[in-house]
Amino acid sequence: MMKQLIPTSLLIAVLTLAPLDAAVRPPRMEYSIATLPNGLTVVLSEDHSTPIVHAELWYHVGSKDERPGRTGFAHLFEHMMFKGSKNVDPEEHASMIASIGGQSNAYTNDDSTVFWETVPSQYLPLMLWMEADRMATLRIDDATFKSEREIVKEERRLRVDNQPFGRLSEILYDNFYTVGPYKHTTIGSMKDLDAASVADVREFHNMYYVPGNATLAIVGDFDSAQAMEFVTKYFGRIPKSTGKIPRDYAQEPPGTKERRVTTTENWPLPAVVVAYPITYDGHPDSYALHIASKILSDGESSRIFKSLVYDTGIAVSAFGGGNIIEQPNLFFAVALVQRGHTPAEAEKALIAEFDKLRAEPVAEKELQRAKNQFFRDYIVDRETIRGKASQLAHAVVIHNDVKTADDEVEIFTDLKISDVQRVSKTYFTPENRLVLHILPRSGATR
Amino acid sequence: MKARRIMAASLVTLLAGLAAVGSAQQAPNWPSENPPRPLQSRPVNFPPYEIRALANGMQVIVVMHHEQPEISMRLLVRAGSAYDPPGKTGLARLAASLLNQGTSTRSAGEIADTIDSIGGAMETGAGSDFTQGSALVMKDSFSIGMELLADIARRPVFAPEEITRQKQQAVSSLQVSLEDPDYIAGAVLQRLIYGSHPYGLPDSGTPETIAKISRADLQEFHRKYFAPNNAVLAVVGDVEVAEAMAAAQKAFGDWPKQTVQPPQLPEPPRPARRIIVIDKPDSVQTAVRIGQLGVPRKTPDYMELDEAIRILGGEGSNRLFRVLRSERSLTYSASADMNTMLLAGDFVAETDTRSEATAEVVRLIVDEFVRLQRERTGDSELAGAQAYMTGSFPLTIETPGAIARQVLNVIMYDLPLDELRTYRQRANSVTPDAISRVARTYLQPDRLSIVMVGNAAAFKDQLQKSGFGKYELIPLEQLDLTAPELKRR
Numbered sequence: 001m002m003k004q005l006i007p008t009s010l011l012i013a014v015l016t017l018a019p020l021d022a023a024v025r026p027p028r029m030e031y032s033i034a035t036l037p038n039g040l041t042v043v044l045s046e047d048h049s050t051p052i053v054h055a056e057l058w059y060h061v062g063s064k065d066e067r068p069g070r071t072g073f074a075h076l077f078e079h080m081m082f083k084g085s086k087n088v089d090p091e092e093h094a095s096m097i098a099s100i101g102g103q104s105n106a107y108t109n110d111d112s113t114v115f116w117e118t119v120p121s122q123y124l125p126l127m128l129w130m131e132a133d134r135m136a137t138l139r140i141d142d143a144t145f146k147s148e149r150e151i152v153k154e155e156r157r158l159r160v161d162n163q164p165f166g167r168l169s170e171i172l173y174d175n176f177y178t179v180g181p182y183k184h185t186t187i188g189s190m191k192d193l194d195a196a197s198v199a200d201v202r203e204f205h206n207m208y209y210v211p212g213n214a215t216l217a218i219v220g221d222f223d224s225a226q227a228m229e230f231v232t233k234y235f236g237r238i239p240k241s242t243g244k245i246p247r248d249y250a251q252e253p254p255g256t257k258e259r260r261v262t263t264t265e266n267w268p269l270p271a272v273v274v275a276y277p278i279t280y281d282g283h284p285d286s287y288a289l290h291i292a293s294k295i296l297s298d299g300e301s302s303r304i305f306k307s308l309v310y311d312t313g314i315a316v317s318a319f320g321g322g323n324i325i326e327q328p329n330l331f332f333a334v335a336l337v338q339r340g341h342t343p344a345e346a347e348k349a350l351i352a353e354f355d356k357l358r359a360e361p362v363a364e365k366e367l368q369r370a371k372n373q374f375f376r377d378y379i380v381d382r383e384t385i386r387g388k389a390s391q392l393a394h395a396v397v398i399h400n401d402v403k404t405a406d407d408e409v410e411i412f413t414d415l416k417i418s419d420v421q422r423v424s425k426t427y428f429t430p431e432n433r434l435v436l437h438i439l440p441r442s443g444a445t446r
Numbered sequence: 447m448k449a450r451r452i453m454a455a456s457l458v459t460l461l462a463g464l465a466a467v468g469s470a471q472q473a474p475n476w477p478s479e480n481p482p483r484p485l486q487s488r489p490v491n492f493p494p495y496e497i498r499a500l501a502n503g504m505q506v507i508v509v510m511h512h513e514q515p516e517i518s519m520r521l522l523v524r525a526g527s528a529y530d531p532p533g534k535t536g537l538a539r540l541a542a543s544l545l546n547q548g549t550s551t552r553s554a555g556e557i558a559d560t561i562d563s564i565g566g567a568m569e570t571g572a573g574s575d576f577t578q579g580s581a582l583v584m585k586d587s588f589s590i591g592m593e594l595l596a597d598i599a600r601r602p603v604f605a606p607e608e609i610t611r612q613k614q615q616a617v618s619s620l621q622v623s624l625e626d627p628d629y630i631a632g633a634v635l636q637r638l639i640y641g642s643h644p645y646g647l648p649d650s651g652t653p654e655t656i657a658k659i660s661r662a663d664l665q666e667f668h669r670k671y672f673a674p675n676n677a678v679l680a681v682v683g684d685v686e687v688a689e690a691m692a693a694a695q696k697a698f699g700d701w702p703k704q705t706v707q708p709p710q711l712p713e714p715p716r717p718a719r720r721i722i723v724i725d726k727p728d729s730v731q732t733a734v735r736i737g738q739l740g741v742p743r744k745t746p747d748y749m750e751l752d753e754a755i756r757i758l759g760g761e762g763s764n765r766l767f768r769v770l771r772s773e774r775s776l777t778y779s780a781s782a783d784m785n786t787m788l789l790a791g792d793f794v795a796e797t798d799t800r801s802e803a804t805a806e807v808v809r810l811i812v813d814e815f816v817r818l819q820r821e822r823t824g825d826s827e828l829a830g831a832q833a834y835m836t837g838s839f840p841l842t843i844e845t846p847g848a849i850a851r852q853v854l855n856v857i858m859y860d861l862p863l864d865e866l867r868t869y870r871q872r873a874n875s876v877t878p879d880a881i882s883r884v885a886r887t888y889l890q891p892d893r894l895s896i897v898m899v900g901n902a903a904a905f906k907d908q909l910q911k912s913g914f915g916k917y918e919l920i921p922l923e924q925l926d927l928t929a930p931e932l933k934r935r
Binding site for chain 1: 586
């Protein structure tokens with residue numbers, strides 16, 4: 001899905017960078033990639049610095065693939081994967097990993113569902129065997145399903161309903177989109193969770209939890225040839241699926257004029273959100289949008305922090321950035337409005353920052369800072385084998401090109417000031433904007 | 447880059463033993479088989495580190511780790527919110543937040559600009575016992591990072607306009623925290639366990655105490671406690687020992703030594719049963735915290751207690767998770783922790799449950815404290831907890847930061863350095879009898895403090911029936927974390 005970018009001429013790159021320190025670059029990763037006959041993609045990267053190994057299995061299905069009336073299902077299904085398979089009893093997956101001192105968990109987002117384990121390296125075969133067992137033979141039981149659904153509802157209460165500002169993204173996405181895969185957030189609604197059934201579980205497993213829709217990334221202390229033998233032994237015996245996975249996502253029509261929504265919530269402070277639709281992860285424009293996110297909101301020298309928090313005190317907290325994922329999503333900025341200031345002030349200050357990106361080129365120094373911050377993020381992520389595996393699997397699953405895990409660094413290096421202004425002009429337009437004011441319900445705060 | 451909206455699922459559990467009636471079979475001929483055997487294991491030892499000192503008494507820990515081209519530095523000062531003067535709770539936190547907001551050589555903006563420009567990151571903060579500043583930089587910016595860290599630690603100016611700004615931030619953040627059930631429940635439980643000992647007061651202060659803190663208070667906190675002989679610096683990452691020591695000497699070598707006098711603190715009170723319900727009628731879930739006074743970090747029975755509390759609610763075992771989540775679907779997460787500080791510590795169980803289930807959950811948790819004390823722990827259950835502790839050892843030394851944290855822990859709490867090397871052997875040597883002994887010695891299930899933050903109307907009647915009828919009900923708007931009765935007058 002990666003488009004070929006036109007490389008900036010070396011001469012220009014050198015001229016632009018000359019007055020500033022050249023950044024330390026993330027070292028390239030060494031890895032190999034293979035596909036089993038049943039379609040499972042496997043990425044291996046040896047790292048012998050500590051005797052541990054990490055595996056993560058990405059299924060290319062997330063909350064954007066849920067059908068109408070079943071919001072939250074991808075995540076609920078993720079929980080069901082811990083409820084046993086042919087050779088592993090319910091809850092035993094996690095307890096076996098813990099009994100060898102390992103860690104394991106899973107997460108679901110809009111685009112994918114990821115199961116991971118980190119274990120002492122001698123247990124590589126065990127972890128692969130367990131992951132293969134639940135891909136091939138998940139146990140499905142009505143009573144188990146219903147009790148797990150109650151746990152997911154507690155999770156929703158904990159993370160969303162009972163937290164100040166917990167519903168912010170839900171409110172934003174529901175208001176922004178009229179159609180499309182991202183209108184609802186991953187946790188889904190209580191009503192839809194209640195409507196889900198065991199039949200849905202079976203159907204979802206058959207459709208999406210198949211080798212051809214999965215990518216296995218293994219990083220750590222192992223021998224690649226030996227690891228590949230275990231992968232083939234345990235995953236190779238899963239039949240290839242003949243089903244076709246639907247990938248047609250409704251797209252939001254372009255905006256014609258600014259939309260404004262005011263609503264209330266039981267929150268201690270007003271929140272203001274300004275949002276614009278943007279492109280997908282891997283689109284040539286996406287890199288300059290990442291840079292815009294950094295310039296607006298990474299660190300105390302970033303524009304939004306300075307303007308809304310430090311200089312004016314309009315906001316207790318203010319941040320913004322692109323949610324750059326598989327299908328076109330949003331770039332948005334949020335301000336939690338400080339006492340003594342108004343939502344109108346916050347809105348004006350946030351919009352001014354977007355308008356400034358359109359009207360004026362960013363400073364060379366700001367661009368270089370943003371690039372340096374990107375390189376830092378790559379490097380810090382790669383401290384752990386989990387971070388490395390996650391970067392590799394993301395490149396395969398979302399970009400469909402493992403090389404992007406390293407090559408994006410070059411793309412960032414080559415980005416120019418004019419790229420940032422160009423994408424700002426393209427996306428941050430008034431007719432595409434949504435302005436959302438979420439006010440405390442009582443009108444006054446405690 | 448990835449989206450960060452993620453949902454974590456199941457943590458560690460024990461067997462629930464439910465029978466399956468169906469399956470999603472993609473592989474109809476899948477064999478019935480036992481798990482594969484492990485491969486040959488590799489020996490693993492605590493990685494090398496160096497502990498040195500500058501002439502002015504500042505200890506320096508160096509951990510070399512050359513995998514990624516980054517270096518992080520962390521300076522810990524032996525003074526935290528436990529030293530906050532009466533009525534000025536929140537002082538250490540506020541002082542920490544101001545360290546990087548202007549020094550005698552750089553303004554707040556210049557500090558932010560410098561660290562961001564080099565693609566670094568800087569943080570400051572204060573806990574109960576220590577205040578810290580840290581800087582993460584890429585290898586080529588090591589000297590700038592060290593110089594910045596020294597500048598904010600040694601020369602903060604606490605400019606009046608920055609104090610005003612940080613106070614406003616602190617008060618506004620508290621306003622948000624005071625609507626967060628988990629924050630409230632934790633803060634109230636601390637008060638119940640520690641009484642008026644500084645460990646019982648909220649680190650972040652209250653709007654009233656923050657208002658009382660003056661510039662002179664901040665300067666005094668810094669002047670009294672920020673000294674090289676009262677600080678430890680950890681340098682970890684892509685660096686050599688000589689290089690790290692030279693940089694530390696250049697940035698901190700001329701920092702003069704001084705006498706440091708820690709304040710005298712009272713003893714925490716003995717445990718006493720007190721049950722508080724904080725009424726927050728808009729809640730859809732109740733935050734439950736149950737605990738009692740424990741032990742300081744430096745305690746001969748530390749390992750035995752650590753394992754006992756892990757059996758109650760830690761990784762590798764976790765009875766609370768099994769009882770509340772796996773068997774009854776009452777919660778998303780449940781755990782118990784042993785928190786240990788320099789002068790005291792606590793044992794705390796925590797969970798969040800739907801409002802109607804509150805009383806049942808409180809009963810179940812208290813019963814598990816009782817069971818831990820009355821019933822001998824099974825050999826296999828203890829073995830499970832120990833297998834997790836010893837097996838996970840290599841996972842705890844993966845990153846330079848994690849290695850440094852363990853070394854810092856030993857130094858800051860004045861523990862034998864040998865503990866790093868002997869961890870696994872000590873963990874495995876604890877017996878079920880030892881667990882019983884410490885459970886009898888330290889746990890007092892009839893004196894547990896209990897806090898519930900939620901919609902009281904939904905569970906008040908049930909509390910009576912579950913044997914917790916003697917509770918104090920405090921409407922959230924009347925909560926005052928610093929008042930003896932926890933209520934505004």
